[in-house]
Amino acid sequence: MIMQNIWHKNAIIYSLDVETFMDSNGDGVGDFQGLIERLDYLSGLGINCLWLLPFYPSPNRDNGYDVMDYYNVDPRLGTLGDFVEFMDRAREQGIHVLIDLVVNHTSIEHPWFQAARTDKNSKYRHYYVWSENPPQDDVEEIVFPHAEDSIWEYDQQAEAYYLHHFYKEQPDLNIANSEVREEIRKIINFWLQLGVSGFRVDAVPYLIKEIGVQAERHELESFLSEMREFLSLRRADAVLLAEANVSPDLTCVYFGQGDRMNMLFNFYLNQQMFLALARQEANPIIDALKSLPKIPKQAQWLNFVRHHDELNLNQLENTQREEIFQVFAPEEAMQIYKGRGIRRRLPPMFGGDRRRIELTYSLLFSLPGIPLLRYGDEIGMGDDLSLSDRDSVRTPMQWSSGQNGGFSTSDPEKLTQPMISQGEYSYKSVNVAASQRDPNSLLNWMDRLIRIRKQCSELGWGNWQILDTGEPCVFAHSCEWNNKTVIAVHNLADKSCSIALKLDGSYYLDDLFGDHQYEVPGESHTISLEAYGYRWFRLNPIKP
Incomplete structure (x- = not known):
């Protein structure tokens, strides 16, 4: 029973965006019915946990992370009924589901913000962080320096500046406000009642920043414990997975004494791993593991090679980043955010060298913790550097060599993102159908890797x-x-x-x-x- 309640200690997690995974109705956008059709594939691969990127109604200024409604599904992707059907089918396949909890900010089009900007006396005014004379020395706080030059934006209707660490279309929520905390608990409870096994909590360090709010840092951090307590009381085996790209000495803020986040992305080890791969030396991995603190027994690290964002290298020294760039991203177009990261998938970074690809995923699956696969990793999907920013690694899943890679029957120009249709990583040569027919394919190798990993509980528990x-x-x-x-x-x-x-x-x-x-x-x-x-x-x- 104890092992069942901490299933996340030995999970195989697969990350996907519903809108780029499988289109069931030919409108060019992936949807929940399409995802349901592919659950057999995921179960057959050995996946026992899915992490779904945001699927809420959104203007899509930031890949769905600008949420307009926390209690619904983007109508392009389906309905709440489709979501419930998906949850039922996933449960039948023994697959846990994590969804994104994006509560450090909302969309500027969210009704809360619309009420806040138009009425100073509205309770929603205090859902956000305002200032009439904000500080100007905030350049280091900007998440997207290529797009924004401040974390404060003046709003004509409100006659004040509002705080936004991300895009100006994403005003920060005021976590110091008890009413905002109560709203977040309602959101958590709503999706728990629909069967999810937990939440990947977006940008947690920004959720607890004290900039512009009337609260001390420790008061904001205490909300992480409140979230965990609320979650666990309603579903004992539910988990919180934190996106927190912080140095090892700060991870205790997020794990707490085992009473805060259940899991953290291991950003520090990820960055040192790429330094080791670039140098062809083991020391960066060894030093990273030695630097990580001992974590609570029921907590877990989530290791990854790549995910839906850039390969973030911000915790490395400038000279170390340059070493990685020279080997894996020598051209400026391959880099992103003023040299902070790399916007490529793994196979192109390795020049398609199957030996290095296998080595890296073998390393990922054997490192202490649990592994994350991004959709398409199992077939060796590539990237499209002609697309802007992070979109280069967000192209649709390649199922076959047929029309639109089997992703959709729509006209190509209607696709939510262009397919990779040219070059070495074209869907015509890199796809699930071809991989399944080839006994020596990366997909069949990955299938073996997952089966072996599931026989080695020591790697997750030991x-x-x-x-x-x-x-x-x-x-x-x-x-x-x-x-x-x-x-x-x-x-x-x-x-x-x-x-x-x-x-x-x-x-x-x-x-x-x-x-x-x-x-x-x-x-x-x-x-x-x-x-x-x-x-x-x-x-x-x-x-x-």
């Missing part, structure tokens, strides 16, 4: 330890749980090598997964690795 390899390019670690141990070894370099692990002689290494059929390690625990090679083992006792 205590990890870094193993000395004697080779700077090789990262090796173990995870132990319930007297069982899994060991993973990854060669980050473009040269083959051999290492000898210093292990107890009363144990032997049993091969679980790898890039080649290698010789079985002998009593010396010597392990051979090809260039970009990887191997997983279970440590078993030698019977007398």
